[in-house]
Amino acid sequence: xxxxxxxxxxxxxxxxxxxxxxxxxxxxxxxxxxxxxxxxxxxxxxxxxxxxxxxxxxxxxxxxxxxxxxxxxxxxxxxxxxxxxxxxxxxxxxxxxxxxxxxxxxxxxxxxxxxxxxxxxxxxxxxxxxxxxxxxxxxxxxxxxxxxxxxxxxxxxxxxxxxxxxxxxxxxxxxxxxxxxxxxxxxxxxxxxxxxxxxxxxxxxxxxxxxxxxxxxxxxxxxxxxxxxxxxxxxxxxxxxxxxxxxxxxxxxxxxxxxxxxxxxxxxxxxxxxxxxxxxxxxxxxxxxxxxxxxxxxxxxxxxxxxxxxxxxxxxxxxxxxxxxxxxxxxxxxxxxxxxxxxxxxxxxxxxxxxxxxxxxxxxxxxxxxxxxxxxxxxxxxxxxxxxx
Numbered sequence: 001x002x003x004x005x006x007x008x009x010x011x012x013x014x015x016x017x018x019x020x021x022x023x024x025x026x027x028x029x030x031x032x033x034x035x036x037x038x039x040x041x042x043x044x045x046x047x048x049x050x051x052x053x054x055x056x057x058x059x060x061x062x063x064x065x066x067x068x069x070x071x072x073x074x075x076x077x078x079x080x081x082x083x084x085x086x087x088x089x090x091x092x093x094x095x096x097x098x099x100x101x102x103x104x105x106x107x108x109x110x111x112x113x114x115x116x117x118x119x120x121x122x123x124x125x126x127x128x129x130x131x132x133x134x135x136x137x138x139x140x141x142x143x144x145x146x147x148x149x150x151x152x153x154x155x156x157x158x159x160x161x162x163x164x165x166x167x168x169x170x171x172x173x174x175x176x177x178x179x180x181x182x183x184x185x186x187x188x189x190x191x192x193x194x195x196x197x198x199x200x201x202x203x204x205x206x207x208x209x210x211x212x213x214x215x216x217x218x219x220x221x222x223x224x225x226x227x228x229x230x231x232x233x234x235x236x237x238x239x240x241x242x243x244x245x246x247x248x249x250x251x252x253x254x255x256x257x258x259x260x261x262x263x264x265x266x267x268x269x270x271x272x273x274x275x276x277x278x279x280x281x282x283x284x285x286x287x288x289x290x291x292x293x294x295x296x297x298x299x300x301x302x303x304x305x306x307x308x309x310x311x312x313x314x315x316x317x318x319x320x321x322x323x324x325x326x327x328x329x330x331x332x333x334x335x336x337x338x339x340x341x342x343x344x345x346x347x348x349x350x351x352x353x354x355x356x357x358x359x360x361x362x363x364x365x366x367x368x369x370x371x372x373x374x375x376x377x378x379x380x381x382x383x384x385x386x387x388x389x
Contacts, residue, residue: 043172047206054183054196135295144176159183216240318383
């Protein structure tokens with residue numbers, strides 16, 4: 001089976017983990033701070049807060065921005081459920097903005113339309129979470145203009161997009177957002193096993209997320225309610241969580257980060273070859289904006305079912321039977337039973353539903369060989385032709 005994604009672990013990565021295991025600290029030590037500093041420098045962010053997952057980072061980003069009961073958080077329906085769940089965990093209500101038909105990211109046009117209606121109804125969002133789907137940056141300048149006009153905060157869900165660039169700048173610098181969140185799951189661009197990072201230019205937000213990731217505890221005397229009893233003293237000043245990253249994970253992340261640009265470059269080589277191999281086939285690929293550089297976490301395609309007539313399920317099953325580990329990213333979040341019970345009806349985001357009905361993610365990872373790509377493209381063509389016949 002050719003998987004749709006897999007990690008790329010080098011001997012240097014293994015040695016970095018071994019060194020961390022042999023060090024004095026395997027958690028809450030210097031490796032975490034080193035990883036945070038390295039990624040901050042790469043992205044041009046003032047602060048980075050490492051966590052045990054991007055899910056945790058999204059949650060704490062919402063809390064740091066004051067999201068709570070009575071608030072509204074908007075995001076794209078074409079994302080993993082964690083992007084919406086983070087707001088629910090804060091007691092807020094979630095709503096969805098339909099996607100752009102070409103980039104498959106949150107549509108700035110639909111967002112502007114929805115904001116105008118929400119303003120009239122006094123239901124404006126407190127936070128909007130654009131998703132850089134597949135590694136392709138969302139049109140953040142447009143989102144930023146709307147944020148300035150309507151007064152909402154912005155969290156970039158860049159779980160797919162470490163190593164991507166927007167208007168020449170690395171994603172994570174926060175030019176048009178308050179917080180950016182990365183994921184380091186094994187199928188992502190770089191990995192820490194499990195792990196995530198929140199990037200921000202705001203020292204106050206960073207301090208809040210650092211406290212929240214460690215039980216709401218501070219050892220900073222300036223944040224305490226009374227003079228400390230001694231150098232051992234700490235205070236829990238709010239209700240937090242154990243969302244910390246270990247030094248073992250951070251050591252792996254720092255080692256992987258050294259190859260980030262090479263990983264992204266290799267993914268672009270693979271994507272260009274896919275583009276050529278599939279150029280005559282009835283599939284549509286994700287539009288890549290000329291003012292951005294996708295990290296190409298995914299290579300999603302849309303089957304042009306009006307031309308081939310088979311169902312996506314039949315093509316999917318034929319590819320799996322051929323040993324091609326295709327996947328589907330994503331089921332619209334509001335189709336999930338948990339969200340259906342909130343009253344989201346079928347057809348709520350028409351473009352997202354049209355996309356979902358046609359979508360397949362083809363294998364994409366740096367070690368994918370030309371021969372494997374040929375096998376994927378050939379199997380897809382055979383599946384379409386066989387099902388059509």
